[in-house]
């Protein structure tokens with residue numbers, strides 16, 4: 001019997017109460033009056049049908065290392081809906097004993113729609129980690145970000161989560177116009193003192209096709225300068241480092257044994273299935289070929305094609321070697337552990353490697369102290385140094401030969417629903 005190789009599963013919930021002005025995730029404001037039971041049931045049914053379709057492609061020969069419910073706002077799902085998806089996965093493939101089951105939560109959905117008992121119900125259906133979109137703990141910052149919650153609601157959500165779960169993450173966004181580094185440091189300290197095991201701190205990015213993009217273009221306000229961004233980043237490292245958090249990925253900080261297993265798997269280039277609207281997946285098929293998949297993006301398009309009828313994927317294509325190397329670099333160099341380049345060269349061949357990577361640039365970056373090559377008993381690893389991390393986007397842009405660069409801007413966040421070409 002084939003050995004069980006770990007597999008991660010990402011489940012996308014594409015709706016939110018409202019669309020935040022900075023957000024370019026595949027998230028859509030719920031229709032007025034809510035989604036309605038029929039639409040919800042159709043969506044859940046569709047996700048389960050996708051899981052069954054994958055089961056029929058020998059998913060059962062893999063063990064499930066993590067399940068991540070991301071969005072959108074998956075905390076708008078009923079615990080019974082989450083349970084039915086987990087149940088379908090469990091019937092399709094064994095969950096590894098350490099399987100981490102994470103749900104992303106928006107404070108508003110939690111407090112308004114479900115009340116304090118929601119987290120207990122989540123735990124009862126198998127969720128063992130939550131990630132809460134706190135963003136900030138000041139009402140003026142939250143209003144600027146167009147959030148529907150207040151600081152008090154975010155605190156109440158964190159308190160309730162910490163009573164139930166050991167593994168709790170909070171997302172924060174820094175670099176807001178007028179935000180002082182000192183006030184931001186106070187935010188981090190207060191979250192760290194609350195006992196969160198994980199923090200994700202994202203620099204505010206002005207994404208195309210968002211309300212913020214239009215406002216900035218019209219000159220209504222100015223994003224902070226690159227130098228200020230770098231100062232915020234350094235402050236994040238200093239404050240959270242002081243509280244014992246390890247900066248294991250450029251934006252992610254964890255206490256020991258608390259790294260997010262799902263995201264780590266994606267960044268390390270392990271296989272993951274993406275189910276739900278607009279989800280991306282990377283799967284090695286039985287014959288050894290690695291496939292990149294994307295499902296249809298809008299909820300309407302996603303629901304229009306039943307899994308198994310040949311059209312529910314927007315794309316389902318082999319990952320060619322140069323694209324595979326680029327993806328490994330984009331994702332792996334975000335990690336403090338870096339990437340194993342001996343393994344990459346062995347897998348894809350020195351010729352492809354030379355075709356994609358500009359070694360002269362690597363040498364320059366090493367001389368500048370921004371990147372380093374480390375020889376380990378298992379091979380050579382490349383890492384971006386702490387001095388290089390604030391320049392990561394620029395480094396990647398130059399390391400990959402220009403004609404080889406994916407047609408995608410290198411963002412601060414990589415999420416299983418957006419790691420795409």
Ligand SMILES: C[S@@+](CC[C@H](N)C(=O)[O-])C[C@H]1O[C@@H](n2cnc3c(N)ncnc32)[C@H](O)[C@@H]1O
Nearest residue numbers: 022023071072073104106133171202203204205
């Ligand atoms: C899918 S969302 C999180 C879950 C939930 N929908 C929420 O917002 O509370 C993932 C995270 O990405 C971050 N994010 C989204 N857009 C961003 C942007 N333009 N700049 C910086 N961070 C961003 C936010 O911190 C957000 O919590």
Ligand code: SF4
Nearest residue numbers: 016019020023027072
């Ligand atoms: S940040 Fe979260 S709540 Fe806001 S639109 Fe994006 S996914 Fe939805």
